[in-house]
Amino acid sequence: MRLAWLLIVALGVPALLSAEHRLLHVSYDPTRELYREINDLFLADQLRKGVIVRIDQSHGGSGKQARSVIEGLDADVVSLALGYDIDEIAARSGLLSKNWRDALPYNAAPFFSTIVFVVRAGNPKGIKDWPDLLKEGVKVITPNPKTSGGARWNYLAAWIYGRSIGNGDDSGREFVSKLFSQVPLLDAGARAATTTFAQRGIGDVLISWESEALLILDLLAAERFEVVVPAVSILAETPVAVIDKVAEKKGNREVARSYLEFLYTVEAQRIAAKHHFRPRNPQVAAECAKVFPLVEMRTVEEEFGSWAEAHRTHFEEGGVFDQLFEG
Numbered sequence: 001m002r003l004a005w006l007l008i009v010a011l012g013v014p015a016l017l018s019a020e021h022r023l024l025h026v027s028y029d030p031t032r033e034l035y036r037e038i039n040d041l042f043l044a045d046q047l048r049k050g051v052i053v054r055i056d057q058s059h060g061g062s063g064k065q066a067r068s069v070i071e072g073l074d075a076d077v078v079s080l081a082l083g084y085d086i087d088e089i090a091a092r093s094g095l096l097s098k099n100w101r102d103a104l105p106y107n108a109a110p111f112f113s114t115i116v117f118v119v120r121a122g123n124p125k126g127i128k129d130w131p132d133l134l135k136e137g138v139k140v141i142t143p144n145p146k147t148s149g150g151a152r153w154n155y156l157a158a159w160i161y162g163r164s165i166g167n168g169d170d171s172g173r174e175f176v177s178k179l180f181s182q183v184p185l186l187d188a189g190a191r192a193a194t195t196t197f198a199q200r201g202i203g204d205v206l207i208s209w210e211s212e213a214l215l216i217l218d219l220l221a222a223e224r225f226e227v228v229v230p231a232v233s234i235l236a237e238t239p240v241a242v243i244d245k246v247a248e249k250k251g252n253r254e255v256a257r258s259y260l261e262f263l264y265t266v267e268a269q270r271i272a273a274k275h276h277f278r279p280r281n282p283q284v285a286a287e288c289a290k291v292f293p294l295v296e297m298r299t300v301e302e303e304f305g306s307w308a309e310a311h312r313t314h315f316e317e318g319g320v321f322d323q324l325f326e327g
Contacts, residue, residue: 005168020052021255023247026075028062028149028238029191034275035079041271042262046255053255061189062149071095076247076256079240081190083107084307087242092142100241109237110263114158114297117214117228118197118206125204129230132159133179133205136226140182143193145314145321149238150190151263154207155321156310157234160298164232177324198225209236210292214276235297238277290297 027035039055047052058073062081069075070093077133081088083101090098101107119127125138133140143151155176162175184202187193190212193212197206205228206213213227240260247253262268269284278292279285304310314320 004006020054020247021252022054022056022180022250023076023252023256023259023286024056024074025067025077025079025259026058026069026321027079028065028081030150030191030194030209030215031079032057032059032191034211034272034277037271037275038263038268041267042259045262045308046258052254054258055259059191060229061143061147063147064188069095073162075243076250076252077240077260079238079243081236081238082152082307083109083237083239084311085149085204087308088238089241089243093254095243095245096241097244101239103242104240104260105264106280108239108241108260109238109280110240110260111269111272111279113211113236113277114233114295115153115230115236116208116210116213116233117230118208118216119226119228121224121226123226123228127205127228129228129244130158130175133158133182133207138182138205139184139203140179140205140207140308141193141197142183142186142207142299143190144186147188148190150191150209150212151186151193152310152315153209153234153236155234155314156300156304157230158207159314160234160303161230163303173320176320180324182230210278211276218276229295232296232298234303235299299319 025035035057043053062085066080066088069078069089078086086100090096090100117127119125125135126132142154145151146156156177158179159172163169164174165171187196190209193206194208194212194216197203198220216225217227219246240263242256242260247256266281266284269279269281271278273279273284273288300307300310
């Protein structure tokens with residue numbers, strides 16, 4: 001509360017303020033730094049309007065985070081690695097509408113990313129595109145698709161490439177099977193996989209969100225790593241939603257909605273771009289057009305029909321991933 005009063009003095013906020021709103025934002029692994037900065041900006045914006053807000057963040061593998069909300073974690077808002085996880089919350093808990101994507105622009109995905117590779121300085125294994133991941137002796141780091149949304153994007157991007165070079169799903173299956181035979185361990189989430197590769201020094205190449213890959217260059221010595229962008233990747237949308245019944249019960253529904261709408265403002269979009277997420281706002285996208293390399297991005301809908309279909313085929317118990325991993 002002391003911080004709020006210091007901000008009141010600094011910002012010249014009227015003395016009459018509303019009661020404090022405390023939001024729980026449940027998010028996926030690689031968004032800690034992004035939301036730390038966005039939250040500060042949003043809290044200051046609300047305080048100028050006479051509203052005191054506190055935001056508690058929870059981070060982890062996207063699938064695990066979704067299950068926590070389904071099992072009773074009182075999230076006011078979620079931002080998860082894939083729409084399927086929010087669909088699961090809606091279907092299994094009834095805490096929000098199944099049409100949650102219609103509540104905000106761009107299918108409720110205020111920014112997006114794609115899948116790239118991180119290699120060690122000098123690219124000693126000569127990794128230039130997907131086929132190079134199958135070279136003899138190359139150790140590939142990617143998290144577990146059973147618990148990590150980022151890992152599912154990695155898996156599907158690899159499947160898309162494999163499918164494109166042969167006989168449809170047969171070649172997709174063959175490529176992904178060979179790829180996972182090169183993976184020495186499966187971390188639970190994308191940030192854990194980053195730690196395994198960048199700090200523990202395990203593996204020759206990390207398959208990663210573009211945002212997480214560029215963060216490695218920012219936070220760790222850039223001269224130690226390089227980012228390789230494949231010729232074909234996937235449009236990785238990371239949606240957000242208000243958990244309506246929880247937010248309403250806690251008296252937070254209006255401020256929770258304002259929080260997610262704030263993600264589309266020019267200020268928040270610039271912060272997203274700063275943290276290497278590709279912005280939706282046309283003005284901000286134009287400002288950073290030279291920052292993000294052009295890459296052909298396929299969509300889940302184009303390649304798999306929907307996230308529900310992709311999940312049912314590949315990630316449910318006994319699905320293709322289980323068949324390959326157990327094999």
